[in-house]
Amino acid sequence: MPGTCSIITYHYVRELSETRYPRICGLTETNFRGQLDYLARHYRFVTLDEVLDACHGSRELPPNAAVLTFDDGYLDHYTNVFPLLDRMGIQGWFFPPVCAVDERRVLDVNKIHFVLASVESTRELLDSVFARLDRLRVDGHEIESNEALFERLAVAGRFDGPELVFVKRLLQRELPERPRAAVVDDLFRHFVTDDETAFARELYVSRDQLLTMRRHGMVIGGHGYSHRWLDTLPEDQQAFEIESSVAFLESLGVSMERWVMCYPYGAHNESLRRICAGAGCGLGVTTETAIARMETSQALEMPRLDTNHLPTDASATPSPWTIEIQKQPA
Numbered sequence: 001m002p003g004t005c006s007i008i009t010y011h012y013v014r015e016l017s018e019t020r021y022p023r024i025c026g027l028t029e030t031n032f033r034g035q036l037d038y039l040a041r042h043y044r045f046v047t048l049d050e051v052l053d054a055c056h057g058s059r060e061l062p063p064n065a066a067v068l069t070f071d072d073g074y075l076d077h078y079t080n081v082f083p084l085l086d087r088m089g090i091q092g093w094f095f096p097p098v099c100a101v102d103e104r105r106v107l108d109v110n111k112i113h114f115v116l117a118s119v120e121s122t123r124e125l126l127d128s129v130f131a132r133l134d135r136l137r138v139d140g141h142e143i144e145s146n147e148a149l150f151e152r153l154a155v156a157g158r159f160d161g162p163e164l165v166f167v168k169r170l171l172q173r174e175l176p177e178r179p180r181a182a183v184v185d186d187l188f189r190h191f192v193t194d195d196e197t198a199f200a201r202e203l204y205v206s207r208d209q210l211l212t213m214r215r216h217g218m219v220i221g222g223h224g225y226s227h228r229w230l231d232t233l234p235e236d237q238q239a240f241e242i243e244s245s246v247a248f249l250e251s252l253g254v255s256m257e258r259w260v261m262c263y264p265y266g267a268h269n270e271s272l273r274r275i276c277a278g279a280g281c282g283l284g285v286t287t288e289t290a291i292a293r294m295e296t297s298q299a300l301e302m303p304r305l306d307t308n309h310l311p312t313d314a315s316a317t318p319s320p321w322t323i324e325i326q327k328q329p330a
């Protein structure tokens with residue numbers, strides 16, 4: 001029976017209440033430390049080499065193997081995460097998109113986060129969005145009417161009311177890519193800042209920081225060039241995204257024999273996986289929620305858990321995800 005590995009996903013890790021955007025959804029440093037203690041108690045941290053070997057049958061992982069992965073290249077990861085992992089001898093896997101580091105552009109997904117963390121009221125946000133959609137229609141973009149869009153997309157979510165769900169769905173995926181980027185950018189300039197470069201400098205790691213992390217044994221993996229939904233792109237653009245990632249990682253001195261790819265939004269398809277494999281990618285991680293099985297056929301679509309699936313206190317009752325691996329024969 002193949003082994004398993006709990007690959008855990010992190011995004012923002014910061015003392016939220018002490019930042020300018022306390023409404024950003026993330027893990028506090030205190031809770032991150034608590035979660036590390038919990039994991040150290042119940043899991044064994046493993047490395048990329050061990051996972052790759054296990055996937056290809058040449059090594060077995062301990063039954064309670066775990067890996068920590070950090071998406072999007074936030075500066076949080078360098079300042080708040082890396083020193084702790086380094087001290088504890090844990091190898092973290094970090095996935096910075098090229099354009100955030102090299103061009104100091106703020107990813108659309110982050111623009112949306114900070115717009116939502118900045119607006120005073122949902123009403124104001126909704127009015128702003130509708131006004132921008134109206135303008136796009138005047139400019140000739142074919143977009144459904146505001147009423148039809150709202151009718152289709154506004155449903156109450158687990159944590160958000162229908163208005164907020166509407167805005168998130170519209171801006172994250174539903175509008176066609178070009179007008180979507182335009183609206184997101186416009187809202188970001190209006191509600192957050194018109195100095196995207198300065199904002200990106202404060203939000204993302206630098207090349208030097210990534211080099212330091214790599215020298216200390218951290219894994220730097222691919223997260224594409226521009227953080228788009230790669231499953232929706234034609235093959236030549238998929239290839240561009242992967243080639244840019246490869247060139248970026250090479251320039252950081254990452255060994256490209258068996259590198260690891262994290263698909264933005266977890267979105268991948270057959271052609272993308274083929275391009276990745278052709279470029280020497282040995283492992284791909286997604287956003288599907290499950291404990292990963294170490295099987296060669298799964299290597300390019302490894303599911304992960306989210307930090308929210310696990311406790312943030314060493315003495316907490318084990319979560320169902322932990323009980324699940326403890327049940328398996330050693």
Ligand SMILES: [Zn+2]
Nearest residue numbers: 071072264265
């Ligand atoms: Zn991402």
